[in-house]
Amino acid sequence: MSSIREMKLSSKNIVSPKGFKAAGIHCGIKHKKKDLAILYSEVPASVAGVFTTNKVQAAPIKVTKEVVYETKKMQAVIVNSGNANACTGKQGLLDAYEMQQLAAEKLGIDPKLVGVSSTGVIGELMKMDCIREGVKKIELGNSLENGIDFAQAILTTDTVMKNTTYSTQIDGKEVIISGTAKGSGMIEPNMATMLAFITTDANIESDVLQKALSEITDVTFNCITVDGDTSTNDMVLVLANGLAGNNPLTPEHPDWNNFYKTLKMVAEDLSKAIARDGEGATKLIEVEVDGAVSDEEARKIAKTVVGSPLVKTAVFGCDANWGRIICAVGYSGATVDPEKIIIKIGDKKMVENGEPIPFDEDELIKILKANEIKIYVSLGLGDGHGIAWGCDLTYDYVQINASYRS
Known part of the structure; x- marks a missing residue:
């Protein structure tokens, strides 16, 4: 069993693991602030997801569950804030699928590799003209600024961005795990109005990653509460694209604990950041x-x-x-x-x-x-x-x- 220490990396964010790009812009869903974001991996990534337990679930949840549970690979996620696309009926589902298609065409990838995530007001149809124009003009990159733009574009009533990054060693190679989240109110997991996106360049199969995420969620994201309300849109997604070049991770791998502990630290940091930023909170x-x-x-x-x-x-x-x-x-x-x-x-x-x-x-x-x-x-x-x-x-x-x- 390895005793390598995990290292927290400042001035790093969601695009820091190898092969990830992101962007965030203002497209017109909100009045002024950034409201449309895309996260992208240069290669299809293993994926794991955990979703809200509210029986009323927004259209993007259905679309993204199909990618996580059926395709079991994900290469991109398109995210908007300002509109939850929840309780919007058949049109809402059509809009979520269109968002998936728009992002796929922009990136030149299979739509079945694209997740969709939305947060904001419930019961209003998405401003699809804004989304269409936004996807046309958004430009992805792997700079620190690109990661910050992504983190800003997913916020609603949050007062601060929520980012964290750690590195660890697996098979003698550096593996980076980064996370970005939003969440401020309606935070009563299992789960709540919170979105969390975690990227890593670790090599791990989706089924193994899913088991790890589910276990870690129970002691992190599912252990926060702001106001006792459970939302319709929430999800945690982990994308692992394997570009660090380590041998495939399983619980039997000698460095498994390095990966598992580091992923847990990322999830715990994001969970505490969400709780700390509860709407109106001071403590x-x-x-x-x-x-x-x-x-x-x-x-x-x-x-x-x-x-x-x-x-x-x-x-x-x-x-x-x-x-x-x-x-x-x-x-x-x-x-x-x-x-x-x-x-x-x-x-x-x-x-x-x-x-x-x-x-x-x-x-x-x-x-x-x-x-x-x-x-x-x-x-x-x-x-x-x-x-x-x-x-x-x-x-x-x-x-x-x-x-x-x-």
């Missing part, structure tokens, strides 16, 4: 749970606590109200013994064996004023461990979502 909240009867139950409790509106508002108001935390633990549906619960905020223990212990209110207020808040819960029942991420609930969240369509 990232991390809830760690151990001592649960299973990892699944630990994650369930962590997500319940971080998703509690009362916990979120207490964090916003710098109120060390541990009663809201233990309440959320209790109604999570997981196995708990109230007499064994330990709760900490930061490094300050507030509850031990289910009973309050004295704490300095001023010290807790200082902890809660930080940009990142850590809540720790121990159940004393088993070896289960889980982490979830979310954000505080602020006045601005209400204002943003009260006027979203306007």
Whole structure:
């Protein structure tokens, strides 16, 4: 088993792995900001995808699922923001297929190798004239600026871009894994209004990549929550084009752990960036749970606590109200013994064996004023461990979502 350390690369982005190009432009779906993007691999790539569990699914989800599950290779993704193309009936599906065709013609590739992704307002037909003209004029490249343009073009109410890149060693060759995501509201995976695109030049078959992504999603993208709403459009896609030249990766490969750990780090970075940028948010909240009867139950409790509106508002108001935390633990549906619960905020223990212990209110207020808040819960029942991420609930969240369509 290799012990090579993963290295985070600054000033790198979605086009940094070998053979990837991207672009993002303004085509007219939004008033001013970039709203159309294309990601492209010079060769067909192995692909894996995870999609929203909302039973109401947007047209682009159907189109992209066909590529992921039937073609099992992907060479490009066309993405727009400003319009979700969701709940748009037969015309919406025709428009999604046309977007696929337009991108394929632009790039000179088979339409069955093109994924489609949309995010924005639900229930409005796509401005296809804007898409057609945009695809004509978009020009792809592999510069840092091209990657930034792509990252900007997929945003909606996000306040910042979400990019991360790591490198690792496989068969003595450098393998790069990069990710770009968007997501700010309606974030309650499995999954939510979040899009994540991950590129790598690793050599790995689609079925193996799919299994890895599904496992990693359970402990990253599916462990974030902003507001408890699940969207109609969300997807995570990983494209692996093999141009690093390593031997095919499988769990039996001696450097498998290097790849798996690095992919997980990319997914975790993007997940935390989405939670940190929740609409109107001022703080990232991390809830760690151990001592649960299973990892699944630990994650369930962590997500319940971080998703509690009362916990979120207490964090916003710098109120060390541990009663809201233990309440959320209790109604999570997981196995708990109230007499064994330990709760900490930061490094300050507030509850031990289910009973309050004295704490300095001023010290807790200082902890809660930080940009990142850590809540720790121990159940004393088993070896289960889980982490979830979310954000505080602020006045601005209400204002943003009260006027979203306007």
